[in-house]
Amino acid sequence: MDLIDLVIRFGTPLVVIAVLLEQGGLPLPAAPLLVVAGALADTGSMRADVLLSAAVVACLLADHVWFSLGRAYGRKVLGTICRVSLSPDTCVRQTDDLIRKHGAPLLLVAKFIPGVSAVAIPSAAANGLAYRRFVLFDVLGAFAWAGAYLGAGMIFSREVNRLLDRMNTVGSWSLAVFGALIGVYVAVKLAHRQRLKRLHRLVRISPAEMMKLLENDPEAVIVDARSQLAREADVRAFPRSVVLGDRTIVEVLPLEQRGRTIVTFCTCPNEASAALLAEQLIKAGYERVRVLTGGEAALEMLAQ
Incomplete structure (x- = not known):
């Protein structure tokens, strides 16, 4: 057939x-x-x-x-x-x-x-x-x-x-080519996911470590990378946090503040938006960038 x-x-x-x-x-x-x-x-x-x-x-x-x-x-x-x-x-x-x-x-x-x-x-x-x-x-x-x-x-x-x-x-070669294309499609998606996970592991900070940071570093700031819908669903906020919203990171934190400790946060799967934002900050020259782990659990522990 x-x-x-x-x-x-x-x-x-x-x-x-x-x-x-x-x-x-x-x-x-x-x-x-x-x-x-x-x-x-x-x-x-x-x-x-x-x-x-x-x-x-x-x-x-x-x-x-x-x-x-x-x-x-x-x-x-x-x-x-x-x-x-x-x-x-x-x-x-x-x-x-x-x-x-x-x-x-x-x-x-x-x-x-x-x-x-x-x-x-x-x-x-x-x-x-x-x-x-x-x-x-x-x-x-x-x-x-x-x-x-x-x-x-x-x-x-x-x-x-x-x-x-x-x-x-x-004949069967066409099915092999089609299968290979599907394999490439899946591999590209997995590679993108793994890249963010590797970055996340390198710069992550736990809620407990974040509490100590807020106590010891008065210049530290949390950038809330949640979407507006996510913030409306949970209105709690961190101390010393700024909302990214539709603004660019340079509008929120000018380049002259690149020496500050910046912690990114979101409640999305695997802290992906926070990790992506951290990657953008590092590429822009911000020197001390961390990704807060824990999602909603971190918000429960640290929010005002």
């Missing part, structure tokens, strides 16, 4: 499984399969309406699970999503900022944005998005996402089918 016959025979179940896995958070892109299915639908080998319905239903099933988890467990579930999807842990802050600016309409395009697609729904649920608005924009977004890739396959049907014919000619 060649590749085209395989997709024609099992196309709809494959679409459902691929979309469920991707929208469930796994780093397995379903878009290429939707494009191929769309190309085959244009030739009459498959039904476009069935494929579209299957993809949308799979999206809605996965999205409702994440919405329920976001409602039940709040922001705690976001770290789990980042670990499963291999999205950068900084995607939580990025998504929070987009939700704050655009609200529920973000769900119309979230599935097209790498990093945001995995986190947008549970983040919106954790921040109080009404269920009716979630359903409205999620349904529209699912149709837009699935329809765009199926439509692209139908528009470029001749080119896609020509590529499939060539892949069948090459």
